[in-house]
Amino acid sequence: MTQSAENYFISYIKENGLSMTPQRKIIVETFLETEGHFSAEHLHDLVRSKVPDVGQATIYRTLKLLLDSGLADTIETGDGGALYEHAYGHDHHDHLICVHCNRKIEIFDETIEARQEEVAKQHDFKLTRHRMYLYGICPDCSG
Incomplete structure (x- = not known):
């Protein structure tokens, strides 16, 4: 427990x-x-x-x-x-962040997570943690 x-x-x-x-x-x-x-x-x-x-x-x-x-x-x-x-x-997650309204959207993508592990392994790097922020414009601000 x-x-x-x-x-x-x-x-x-x-x-x-x-x-x-x-x-x-x-x-x-x-x-x-x-x-x-x-x-x-x-x-x-x-x-x-x-x-x-x-x-x-x-x-x-x-x-x-x-x-x-x-x-x-x-x-x-x-x-x-x-x-x-x-x-x-x-649970681990990453973020999309709107540069206009500062809205934050939590995301999780298995393909991205697996690719990060692969890149670390290619460099003989033991990954202990990470965070990813993707900045852009949310649908409310782009329309």
Whole structure:
């Protein structure tokens, strides 16, 4: 049985000599409750609705721990910003990103995935993870 994401995170921070502070706990819980793609600022707003004194710097530090632990992943928005999403316990996917409205579409293509593995193997490269962003114009913005 797979351990819960929260327990996984607690194990990760203990292994790294850190502790689960009350603020860190509410940030992690709120992160895990929030589905989809969201900014650090949006997460901060959600956390502050529960605990008003949590600062933006604490959000960013905890997001870095979530990324380092493998619980979170980032999506580069193409304009220098980043969005966050769950990684642990979620199937791998890539993204189509509209450069006009910033719409994100999650995609998975077995042919592309297999080709990436082949390219890595051709270069005697052990692939551990990857992400792919395809930028363009969505149907709503092109019409």
